[in-house]
Amino acid sequence: MNSETKQSSIVLTSQDDPDELAGSKLWAVYISEAEKYDKALVERWKSDMEGLLIFAGLFSASLTAFLIESYKSLTPDQNIALLTKISQQLEGSASQSLNSTLADDVSVAALACNTLWFLSFGLSLCCALVATLVQQWARDFIQRTEMRPSPIIRARIFSYLYFGLQRFGMHTTVEFIPFLLHLSLLLFFAGLVAFLLPINIVVTAVTAALFGLIAAAYIYLTLLPIFSADSPYRTPLSNAAWGIFQRLLIPFRRHRQGPSGDGESTLLDHHGKSAKNDSQIPSMVQVMVNKAVALSPKRDLRDSQAVVWTVRSLTDNFELEPFVEALPDLIRGPQGRHSAYDDMIYRLLEAQDIQLVSRIEGLLRSCNTGILAPDAESRRRISC
Structure with missing residues (x-):
């Protein structure tokens, strides 16, 4: 103690x-x-x-x-066993225990x-x-x-x-x-x-077919995350299958390497691999993150769809105002004109169901209602 x-x-x-x-x-x-x-x-x-x-x-x-x-x-x-034994004894057959x-x-x-x-x-x-x-x-x-x-x-x-x-x-x-x-x-x-x-052989066949279908679906869900990083489906064996798959790719990756090492990890990079060491196998989460942020037309399309959905879900002016405040930073900053989000802005303007320009005009007109506090009204006018 x-x-x-x-x-x-x-x-x-x-x-x-x-x-x-x-x-x-x-x-x-x-x-x-x-x-x-x-x-x-x-x-x-x-x-x-x-x-x-x-x-x-x-x-x-x-x-x-x-x-x-x-x-x-x-x-x-x-009882059945005893009757069978008695029958055998009466028939004079060989004794069995x-x-x-x-x-x-x-x-x-x-x-x-x-x-x-x-x-x-x-x-x-x-x-x-x-x-x-x-x-x-x-x-x-x-x-x-x-x-x-x-x-x-x-x-x-x-x-x-x-x-x-x-x-x-x-x-x-x-x-x-x-x-x-x-x-x-x-x-x-x-x-x-x-x-x-x-x-019954028929019932057995139907049950076996159902069992085979379930097993095939389980195998499919196990392997699907290996080839589609955005798949929400996985099983407890998916991580193990992922590790085996990545190790099987190592010989192919070495075959594609040049004499100077150029092209290293080429095959694995298609699945988002960032490590250059054979022992550093990326996890499925790392691959998912790499593919989510990698520059590509698909990423730009996802960004646009996400922002369009965001505007569509903003139902009143108080929810819309923070979004409008963020728009000028997408277009211009201290270093000059920004172009990274041009495609997304064009999609916002072209989306007929959200009518972004009309909603911004309505947000500006709401400053004339007299309901807002002076500082809130001033901030909203500047945003619009």
Whole structure:
């Protein structure tokens, strides 16, 4: 107990050092930014785990009903087995043990079905367990980052714990949990096909076709973000598939390099790669950001569409005024005429449904109503 008190006093004394206290404002800024990112990340983990727990609970309950019915196929009816043995003895056939008879009555389909379903059930429970642990870890993270009032101590606790999350692969663990649930569903559908196989071939074929369609859609959603950075669809396997795809491109990239190294990363740059080292494979988020800001006609079109939508959504003069105030800066600045947004301005003027010029004229006429305060009226006249 004395050692803990002594250690705590040493920590607090080090934070009271005038040189340390000089960084309080700086660390306060860090805490503000860290709370925006770290807490939002942890809160998202908690909400994701709640959804997974609900789904895993419902799925496990449904799967239990199937297991109650299917496990009976592993233990054939004792009366039927006994009657079979009596019949064999009356016919004078070779003696067989009851256990051998029972073992022979268990079909391959029953074994496959129960094996797949029990594996699915185990993975579902494992997913629920890990999701519960992640919720606990997230609560602990938030609690530990708020237990000290000093901004210096809080900032260092923030950085210490966050780099701990990175060091121990917490992000990978959280992304792996949905994959467990997806794998559990995959095993369930496969077991369902095995369950229906000895019952009816038509129903089995329909179920297998549905299962194949779902599997194909899952593979498609997994691979789609690799080729379309703006795709909102992805699966827990998308990041792994992305890494494999990028590594497969490395030989082609080396083949395209010239003797002086010109053209390095040419093939990967089509996917937004900015790193020149083979070991520096960009993430899908980095690729998305690079493609979003890269200069291109498509980007100009997106900018124009976004701004047109913005003007269309501004329903009154108070919402329109800040937009009008920003227009002069798009056209001219201290260094002279700006041309980067010419295409966007032309599209705004040509859009018949928003009638930007008429709305600006209406904004200017609103200055004559006498409702605005003098300073607000003056600012609006200058803007128009």
